[in-house]
Amino acid sequence: MKRKTFLKGLVGAAAIAAAGLPAFAEDTIKIGEINHYKRLAAFAGPYKLGIELALEEVNGAGGVLGKPLEFIFRDDQGKPGEAVKIAEELMTREGAVMLTGTILSNVGLAISSLAAEKKYVYLASEPLADAITWSKGNDYTFRLRSSTYMQAAMLAEEAAKTDAVRYATIAPNYAYGKDAVAAFKKALTALKPDVEFVAEQWPALFKIDAGAEAQAIERAKPDAIYNVTFGGDLAKFVREGGTRGLFEGRHVYGLLSGEPEYLDPLGDEAPEGWVVTGYPWAEITEGPGKTFIDTYMAKYDDHPRIGSLVGYMTVQSIAAAIEKAGSTDGEAIRAAFADLPVSTPVGDITFRALDHQATMGAYVGKIALKDGKGTMVDWVYKDGADYTLPDEEVMKLRGSGN
Numbered sequence: 001m002k003r004k005t006f007l008k009g010l011v012g013a014a015a016i017a018a019a020g021l022p023a024f025a026e027d028t029i030k031i032g033e034i035n036h037y038k039r040l041a042a043f044a045g046p047y048k049l050g051i052e053l054a055l056e057e058v059n060g061a062g063g064v065l066g067k068p069l070e071f072i073f074r075d076d077q078g079k080p081g082e083a084v085k086i087a088e089e090l091m092t093r094e095g096a097v098m099l100t101g102t103i104l105s106n107v108g109l110a111i112s113s114l115a116a117e118k119k120y121v122y123l124a125s126e127p128l129a130d131a132i133t134w135s136k137g138n139d140y141t142f143r144l145r146s147s148t149y150m151q152a153a154m155l156a157e158e159a160a161k162t163d164a165v166r167y168a169t170i171a172p173n174y175a176y177g178k179d180a181v182a183a184f185k186k187a188l189t190a191l192k193p194d195v196e197f198v199a200e201q202w203p204a205l206f207k208i209d210a211g212a213e214a215q216a217i218e219r220a221k222p223d224a225i226y227n228v229t230f231g232g233d234l235a236k237f238v239r240e241g242g243t244r245g246l247f248e249g250r251h252v253y254g255l256l257s258g259e260p261e262y263l264d265p266l267g268d269e270a271p272e273g274w275v276v277t278g279y280p281w282a283e284i285t286e287g288p289g290k291t292f293i294d295t296y297m298a299k300y301d302d303h304p305r306i307g308s309l310v311g312y313m314t315v316q317s318i319a320a321a322i323e324k325a326g327s328t329d330g331e332a333i334r335a336a337f338a339d340l341p342v343s344t345p346v347g348d349i350t351f352r353a354l355d356h357q358a359t360m361g362a363y364v365g366k367i368a369l370k371d372g373k374g375t376m377v378d379w380v381y382k383d384g385a386d387y388t389l390p391d392e393e394v395m396k397l398r399g400s401g402n
Contacts, residue, residue: 027067028069028070030095031069031072032074032094032098033073033074034074034076034087034101034107035074035101036075036076036107038077039077040104042231043126046304046306046307047103047125047305047308050304050308050310050314051311053300053312054314055069058319065326065328069315069319072090074090076107078104081110087111087114088114088118091118097322097328098121098123099115099120100123100124100314101124102124102125104127104176105131105179106129106174107127108124112124112132112141113136113138116138119139120140121334124141125144125314128145128147128151129175130148131175131179134394135397137356137398142337142351143357145358145360146358146359146360148179149179149187149389150384150388152183152184152255153184153187153387154277155184155253155254155255156187158275159226160192162224163223164222165196167196167225168217168222168224169181169200169201169225170200170203170213170217170225170227171202171227171229172206172208173205174205181200184255198220198222199216199219201216201217203229206233208229208232208236210236210240213237213240214241217246218246223251224251227253227254227257227274230257238270242271251275254275255277257274257276257278257367258278258279258363258365258367260305261307263278263375267372267374270373270374271367272366272369273366274366275366276364276365276366278306281293282375283375283376283377283379288343288344289345289346296312312345313342317342317358320341321333324336339353342358346381347381355394355398359383359385360384361382361383361386362384363376363380364379364382365377365378365380
């Protein structure tokens with residue numbers, strides 16, 4: 001299949017809409033969107049704005065299969081049980097043709113399990129745990145964002161270039177954190193077999209005792225630190241670690257630490273020199289990525305976050321799948337997602353038929369202070385297709401999944 005979709009050049013389609021909205025059939029194509037809008041508002045808010053921008057453009061350009069695309073937003077409070085209940089209601093009562101959303105991996109895994117049982121198509125837009133597409137992958141679940149392994153492997157590639165041998169890790173004690181540490185260990189050890197991991201800290205999610213964690217890491221005397229904390233936990237760890245001099249003279253690698261959702265709140269406490277994955281929106285000056293940023297800022301008078309980008313690409317991906325399917329039938333949409341190409345602000349991506357993982361990559365760079373705020377410099381965009389396991393290993397991990 002040629003790497004193109006009807007969405008090529010979607011950014012800027014609002015100009016088409018200016019000539020007048022096309023006539024639609026009375027009904028809409030409904031998508032059930034489940035997320036933690038209150039619990040993780042810093043991410044979910046921009047994510048929703050990205051969705052709404054893309055919906056405006058898709059529907060302004062004619063919709064999908066001649067009908068407007070509609071997202072039904074529901075808040076699951078970050079609770080797996082509540083998410084499953086809402087998912088059932090969306091599919092059986094609200095008329096949704098498929099499901100999408102979630103940030104926390106434990107919630108995403110719960111919906112994925114329901115999707116497999118009930119044969120609901122689920123696009124996991126944000127949850128990063130590798131289990132979603134590997135050990136617990138199934139026929140009906142697909143993922144948009146680059147996986148934990150992909151992003152951890154990108155950081156491991158950077159870490160292997162240094163002379164650091166002794167590593168300490170800190171990660172939240174749940175599915176995503178565990179996968180993130182395991183992935184970094186696997187990727188770094190493969191590149192540099194002499195490394196050793198001298199400390200592993202596992203604070204409870206959003207309940208970190210940052211001072212105690214920093215002390216424990218310092219006692220281990222590592223050459224480098226791998227951080228997976230985010231949100232409020234990251235802010236506390238950065239503050240306590242900075243106060244105690246934990247990061248001085250050490251290489252520090254931060255998964256997601258360069259994302260504006262987590263970097264912006266740090267202000268002038270942003271940890272300079274950390275090598276991170278993130279979203280350097282202020283430094284992107286050309287191409288579809290710049291077009292998206294300009295369009296977003298013109299509409300909302302605010303800069304996009306990584307959530308904004310993911311939300312926008314979620315709509316692009318779903319619209320492309322339904323258009324390719326030529327139908328809103330669940331089985332047709334599921335089949336359409338296999339090897340689906342989508343043109344996005346980060347370039348062309350593909351949903352791999354092998355494991356249902358999209359090849360969306362990530363930006364990797366260093367944190368620097370600019371005008372009293374953290375930003376990413378010396379960054380590169382790394383294609384997710386280049387940072388996954390060999391096909392044979394993926395097939396073993398998926399087991400009976402497809």
